[in-house]
Amino acid sequence: MAKEKINLRDELRSYKFEFDLLQQIPCTKQENKQYEKILKDGGTLPAGVHGYVYEGGEPSTTDFYTVYETDLTESEIREYLTYKQLSLIKTIKNCVLFFTVLTILGMIATFLIMMNAF
DSSP states (O other): OSOOOOOOOOHHHHHHHHHHSSSEEEEOHHHHHHHHHHHHHHHHOOTTTEEEEEEEEEEEEEEEEEEEOOOOHHHHHHHHHHHHHHHHHHHHHHHHHHHHHHHHHHHHHHHHHHHHHH
16 A cells, blocks of 8 residues: 555556657757757756656756657557557466476476386
8 A cells, every 4th residue: 555645647657658658759969969058058948858867866968858649549549558468468378388388398307207217
């Protein structure tokens, strides 16, 4: 249980980035220099331009990106996420199959070793 309030809009936005419904498009070197100059002069970044955030939480003053939002309809997003789920389920199925075959081969090898011991 959470001890503090969680901003669900931020969580939703992070999931959109994770599943590529929102994408960070890096700015070119020329644009980065232009935005860096704007910040040095005490200005603010244009709308839609963001600075990368380092691991310590400090925003970058030299590297910037824009956010690209797909123009998919609600039903297309739902369909995309359904296919993404199917892909992940297929991966899980393949992992389970691999470990099942590995276990069966181990059991057969153990049985053959036991038979040779007698």
